[in-house]
Amino acid sequence: MLVCAGFEVSRLVTDTQNTFQALVRALNQAVVGQPLLAERLTIGLLAGGHVLIEGAPGLAKTRAVKSLASLVDASFKRIQFTPDLLPSDISGTEIYRPGEASFEFQRGPIFNQLILADEINRAPAKVQSALLEAMAEQQVSVGNSTYPLPDPFMVVATQNPIEHEGTYDLPHAQLDRFLLQVKVDFPGVADENRILELSRLEGRNNVVHENGALLSPEVIALAQSETDSVYMSAAVQEYMIQLVVATRNAALYEMGGAIAADIEYGVSPRATIALDRCSRARAWLNARDYVTPDDVQALVHDCLRHRLVLSLPAQSRGKTTDTVLDELLSMVPVV
Ligand SMILES: Nc1ncnc2c1ncn2[C@@H]1O[C@H](COP(=O)(O)OP(=O)(O)OP(=O)(O)O)[C@@H](O)[C@H]1O
Ligand SMILES: [Mg+2]
Secondary structure, eight states, rough: OOOTHHHHHHHHHHHHHHHHHHHHHHHHSSSTOOOHHHHHHHHHHHTTOOEEEEETTTTHHHHHHHHHHHHHHHHHEEEOOTTTOHHHHHEEEEEEETTTTEEEEETTTTSSEEEEEEEEGSSHHHHHHHHHHHHHEEEEEEEEEEEEEEEOOOEEEETTTTTOTTOOOOOOHTTTSSEEEEOOOOOOOOHHHHHHHHHHHHHTTTOOEEEEEOOHHHHHHHHHHHHTOOBOHHHHHHHHHHHHHHHOGGGSSSSSSHHEEEEHOOOHHHHHHHHHHHHHHHHHHHTTOOOHHHHHHHHHHHHHHTTTTOOOOHHHHHHHHHHHHHHHHHSSSSO
């Protein structure tokens, strides 16, 4: 049980958990057949981090984030990234007021609580870094002034991995700022039928799937603090750290060094922190007050895949970071 679990407190915790479970269900109703996406967006919100969604066009990436925005009582802005976007289109501009002979800062769309950075890889590096700086520091600096961003502050970015023309890949240092990178895949036959039915229903009624806000900023803050107090045993922590260390020195865990040769750079401590926060959030969402090795294993790919850099020979053989992570999971002994 949770520390100081008096009757009032445990009732409150249960209510908050119920609300978050209702959020996951509502997201799953709006976006058919993508349960991981619904869970990961919720974990991102609980862990106070940013999420990058990667998937082919038309897989409901934008729809998922818009649904999240409709369920959370927070200010929301969608920023469509295009090649001609400027950094000031995100952060804001200083405007000269001749009457007062002074400059006034006009806040850009980043000054919202939930941001959808749609097709982030369509804008050049300068614009991407304006966004990523705001994400890392939760503040915007213009001229000599610094402006804090609101709380909660969550960026969900989308990118399409199959189009390369006219796109600008996010550099690894910037990818590292995303707590999670979630991949969405094509739906199966049954889900395709359900998507069609939903789309016809919405078309007939001329409505988009709307639920009304479920989560207030206070409930989110309460859930975040409950997530922070989820217990991780020394053994589970050791397992998590061994997994991270294995990305840097796989030779410690294998015979022959084949996997070590596939990895150019392992992951940073930011990855350990991400794995820790997300595992706690998953445990809390599943109504547990302790983390299991299952939580860590379930999140290894989404927390680490975008931070791991493979060697050129491994990339040319078509190896992916997901395959390497599978191999590391099978090598590192579970506590
Ligand atoms: N799993 C799904 N559940 C419900 N609707 C879906 C699903 N997949 C696709 N759709 C429908 O397909 C359309 C495309 O969705 P959306 O615009 O969110 O895709 P996207 O992944 O953002 O695409 P793009 O990469 O081109 O921006 C929407 O009309 C959406 O309602
Ligand atoms: Mg989209």
